[in-house]
Amino acid sequence: MSIDPDSVTVSISPEAAERIAAHAAAMDAEAMEAAAAGGRPLPADADRVWGEVAPAVRAAFAAADFAILRGLPALEGGRMLIAAAALLGRRFHTYGGGKVVKIFAMSPWRNDLAHTAADGFFHTDLNASPQPPALTGIQCIVPDPGAPQYGVNRVVRTADLLAALEESGQTNALHFLCEETVGLANDRSTKVWHGRIVSDGITRYHPETVRAACRRDGVDAPEEILETIQAEALRVSRPFQLGTGDMLLLSNHRTLHYRGECSIAFQRFPMDFVARRIYVLHVSDEHQTH
């Protein structure tokens, strides 16, 4: 089953957006980040400010394991994204220096996964860590200059991907995802995580971490299977765009996400260019919405 992104989109009215943005903008970004990182409630009664938007976001997320929010502005420091993600979870994941929000900007001069403009793979975030975060939040600061052809997003639920693989008789890929003990490693991991990719309600997956673990273990990566998974995930998902301020909140345990090839618009070669720029955060837990 492929989920229509429009069916999980919450469009926020200008009046509600103004009220929510004014509230988030008045907050001290550092205090907000400290509260979020400590798992403390954000200052003020968030549900009162969000009004009818809060149950709509939770309902979309409960139905599809992801939600798209349109109509809110991107605020400096990622405050709007923190406030929105707090509708679904509480304990925010922190990166170096106690930061909750990261900025990913595409660059023609970098080839690491977070910044390269190349077509991406369906994956889950922080998949080689002992406890991958439950939620990923993304907010668009600058859309891809080549949108709508470039910089598309896709989300597929693990359950829908497995059902599609089963239906098309891809038993090797199914076995790989659900039964096999697989290694996952990123460049920074000191050791390889070993386990089943889909187990205990958590999906951990990225072709590059599979490949990195295979390299370390001295075995060939299962390229055909990785290709099958990517092709099937593309088949059972639908593309959507995030405009400036639009947010995507997704379950990092029950879905895989993807970002299509990005474009770069040079204003003056080589360093003056427009490219996709997003805020990203992760939440360790999630409220029980279903």
Ligand SMILES: [Fe+2]
């Ligand atoms: Fe990701």
